[in-house]
Amino acid sequence: MPIEVMPSPVIDLYQIKRTFGKKTVLDGITLQVGRGELFGMLGPSGSGKTTLIKLITGIDKADGGTVRMLGETMPKLAMLQRFGYMAQADALYSELTAKENLQFFAALYGLTGTRCKERIEKAMAVVDLLDHLNKPVAAYSGGMKRRLSLALALLHEPELLVLDEPTVGIDPVLRQSIWRELLALREQGTTILLTTHVMDEADKCDRIALIREGRLTAIDSPGGLKEQTGKETIEEAFIALGGGGRA
Numbered sequence: 001m002p003i004e005v006m007p008s009p010v011i012d013l014y015q016i017k018r019t020f021g022k023k024t025v026l027d028g029i030t031l032q033v034g035r036g037e038l039f040g041m042l043g044p045s046g047s048g049k050t051t052l053i054k055l056i057t058g059i060d061k062a063d064g065g066t067v068r069m070l071g072e073t074m075p076k077l078a079m080l081q082r083f084g085y086m087a088q089a090d091a092l093y094s095e096l097t098a099k100e101n102l103q104f105f106a107a108l109y110g111l112t113g114t115r116c117k118e119r120i121e122k123a124m125a126v127v128d129l130l131d132h133l134n135k136p137v138a139a140y141s142g143g144m145k146r147r148l149s150l151a152l153a154l155l156h157e158p159e160l161l162v163l164d165e166p167t168v169g170i171d172p173v174l175r176q177s178i179w180r181e182l183l184a185l186r187e188q189g190t191t192i193l194l195t196t197h198v199m200d201e202a203d204k205c206d207r208i209a210l211i212r213e214g215r216l217t218a219i220d221s222p223g224g225l226k227e228q229t230g231k232e233t234i235e236e237a238f239i240a241l242g243g244g245g246r247a
């Protein structure tokens with residue numbers, strides 16, 4: 001596969017390797033995500049997507065290769081303010097209210113006063129949780145926790161959003177409105193990297209990387225993937241490219 005060269009990529013991965021014991025989970029991943037791109041990562045369960053996201057966000061460190069985000073080599077603590085991250089497992093303080101959770105993260109991001117209040121309201125409106133701002137997170141449903149996690153990622157209007165399966169457990173109507181917001185953010189120049197198992201979400205991405213058993217098996221636009229496989233749908237293209245298993 002040719003290595004793409006992109007001027008000033010927002011995410012720049014070169015020959016990433018990650019092993020756990022004797023198991024190689026990521027093997028030679030090289031890819032770049034450009035500014036303003038909506039970039040999707042697809043792959044069967046266990047193919048290494050979350051592991052890759054942890055390396056990109058600096059939560060974990062690669063055993064080989066280089067990870068650069070916004071021009072900086074990761075991991076780097078100071079980069080925390082530069083991106084918004086929604087993990088697969090919600091990292092929320094359940095004894096606090098949603099508002100207190102948001103205020104805690106707002107303080108970390110240096111948001112204060114009116115701007116803090118405005119951002120909390122805007123982020124909670126996007127995920128349709130404004131009416132539940134003062135509820136303790138312990139009283140939230142699983143889907144509400146996912147939505148609050150997304151609000152936390154959006155809070156400081158970061159130039160890069162990294163979202164690990166952002167719409168899991170979210171009902172179809174809200175999923176549509178969240179996607180409208182993601183597309184609007186992309187229009188405003190926000191770079192978005194996400195993982196998904198939902199094919200119609202993958203279809204909305206500018207480019208998709210297919211990962212299988214820790215290797216990058218294809219990277220292209222949804223149209224390009226369909227064209228190179230001669231398939232009508234992204235799901236068929238995904239299977240044709242060896243992406244079987246849970247998708």
Ligand SMILES: Nc1ncnc2c1ncn2[C@@H]1O[C@H](COP(=O)(O)OP(=O)(O)OP(=O)(O)O)[C@@H](O)[C@H]1O
Nearest residue numbers: 020021025043044045046047048049050051052088
């Ligand atoms: N800390 C760890 N120690 C040992 N093995 C790990 C660790 N983290 C991940 N793995 C293994 O790495 C592989 C890839 O896991 P990962 O969570 O990245 O997959 P994924 O593509 O995100 O899957 P899913 O779509 O189900 O979320 C799996 O085999 C997993 O068991």
